[in-house]
Amino acid sequence: MSVYSFSQLQVFHQCARKYQYKYVDKIKETEFESSPDLILGHSVHKALENLYNQINVFITPTSEAVVADFQKIWTEELAEATKEKPLQMKGNNTLEDYQRRGEQYIKSYYSKHQPFQNIKIIATENMMTFDLDEKGEKKFRGVVDRIDKEGDTFVINDYKTNKNLPPEDKQEYIEQLTLYGLGIHQNYGKYFKHLKARLHYLHFDLEDEWEITQERLDWVTQKYGQMISEIEDKRFHYNMGDSKVFPPQENSYCKYCEYMSICPLWAHLKFDDEVVAGELGEKTIKGLVDEYVQFAKQESEAKGQKESLKEILVDYLEKKWLLKLFGNTAKISASQTENLSIKDKDTLFAKLQELGIVNDVLEIDRFKLQKLVKDGKIDPNKLGSTIEKKSSWTLRGSKN
Numbered sequence: 116m117s118v119y120s121f122s123q124l125q126v127f128h129q130c131a132r133k134y135q136y137k138y139v140d141k142i143k144e145t146e147f148e149s150s151p152d153l154i155l156g157h158s159v160h161k162a163l164e165n166l167y168n169q170i171n172v173f174i175t176p177t178s179e180a181v182v183a184d185f186q187k188i189w190t191e192e193l194a195e196a197t198k199e200k201p202l203q204m205k206g207n208n209t210l211e212d213y214q215r216r217g218e219q220y221i222k223s224y225y226s227k228h229q230p231f232q233n234i235k236i237i238a239t240e241n242m243m244t245f246d247l248d249e250k251g252e253k254k255f256r257g258v259v260d261r262i263d264k265e266g267d268t269f270v271i272n273d274y275k276t277n278k279n280l281p282p283e284d285k286q287e288y289i290e291q292l293t294l295y296g297l298g299i300h301q302n303y304g305k306y307f308k309h310l311k312a313r314l315h316y317l318h319f320d321l322e323d324e325w326e327i328t329q330e331r332l333d334w335v336t337q338k339y340g341q342m343i344s345e346i347e348d349k350r351f352h353y354n355m356g357d358s359k360v361f362p363p364q365e366n367s368y369c370k371y372c373e374y375m376s377i378c379p380l381w382a383h384l385k386f387d388d389e390v391v392a393g394e395l396g397e398k399t400i401k402g403l404v405d406e407y408v409q410f411a412k413q414e415s416e417a418k419g420q421k422e423s424l425k426e427i428l429v430d431y432l433e434k435k436w437l438l439k440l441f442g443n444t445a446k447i448s449a450s451q452t453e454n455l456s457i458k459d460k461d462t463l464f465a466k467l468q469e470l471g472i473v474n475d476v477l478e479i480d481r482f483k484l485q486k487l488v489k490d491g492k493i494d495p496n497k498l499g500s501t502i503e504k505k506s507s508w509t510l511r512g513s514k515n
């Protein structure tokens with residue numbers, strides 16, 4: 116049985132193919148690269164974890180001691196990350212800038228929350244495994260930064276070191292902490308009456324807090340339960356040989372994806388140009404791509420021009436009461452048909468039924484049927500021999 120994490124399901128949500136490569140095929144990503152942002156986030160989390168672990172045994176370190184602890188962790192983590200090669204820096208920020216940010220976060224946090232009295236800490240950096248369904252078939256795991264007890268309320272605390280303030284209703288955070296709330300309910304449910312989530316935006320000295328209600332818990336349980344069912348269904352079909360069941364989904368994170376070089380959407384970028392022989396003689400693939408896109412562009416421009424010409428010619432032949440027009444080398448024959456449009460579908464349907472001809476005008480829309488299959492609303496296997504599967508390709512051109 117697989118145990119799922121929030122980040123794992125986020126990968127699936129972002130791109131099913133990436134999920135396949137990472138969690139089904141288990142293709143190793145290239146060596147993990149650390150970054151100043153990661154080191155900053157980790158060092159701040161660790162320093163706050165140490166602070167609360169001390170408070171939990173009734174020792175309150177000074178603000179200076181907590182900052183010094185952060186500096187020590189930062190220095191050690193930085194040394195470890197830069198053992199082999201220097202870190203990639205973003206923009207004009209220096210390592211000193213990152214370190215100063217971390218020190219400032221700790222100082223502001225400390226001064227806001229001191230003297231840390233009457234606080235009951237249930238856990239810090241708490242790894243939980245819990246169930247997303249009653250049968251215990253859908254397992255989930257996650258790490259909570261800190262759980263506090265405030266009267267009859269348990270509070271899930273999560274520290275954020277982002278330099279950009281996300282919108283207040285950032286869905287991802289709400290869903291993640293609500294899921295962890297489910298784990299806290301399962302582990303400590305009888306010890307509290309209310310459950311809250313609290314985000315600490317350390318860069319802005321801001322806190323965002325909300326109650327994790329039963330309604331929210333039901334909603335995430337259902338949403339993520341369905342997502343896990345979908346993944347397990349896809350895994351089953353993949354193991355049965357359906358290699359297309361996890362489709363690639365182009366998204367804004369593709370450029371950071373470790374699997375670009377094997378992803379069908381991007382792998383060709385790394386190919387050498389190849390020569391192929393066909394009806395058009397010997398051509399290179401890159402040349403053919405450019406030619407195809409050029410033709411597609413000309414075709415769509417020609418279609419637009421054809422429509423404009425049609426409008427002028429129809430206007431002309433209507434004014435002159437003509438049905439044929441002659442050019443120097445070609446002629447056009449014109450005919451007019453009356454097209455019906457439907458204004459009241461239900462009444463029309465009833466009238467056609469009355470006339471006993473409804474079946475003559477009803478046609479099953481193949482595209483709508485295809486969409487129902489694609490959206491998983493119909494299992495094509497249940498339609499038996501009433502349908503036949505044929506694959507076709509569409510080529511859409513655009514600029515590189």
Ligand code: SF4
Binds near residue numbers: 364370373
């Ligand atoms: S490159 Fe993009 S589309 Fe391909 S697997 Fe990665 S995220 Fe998915």
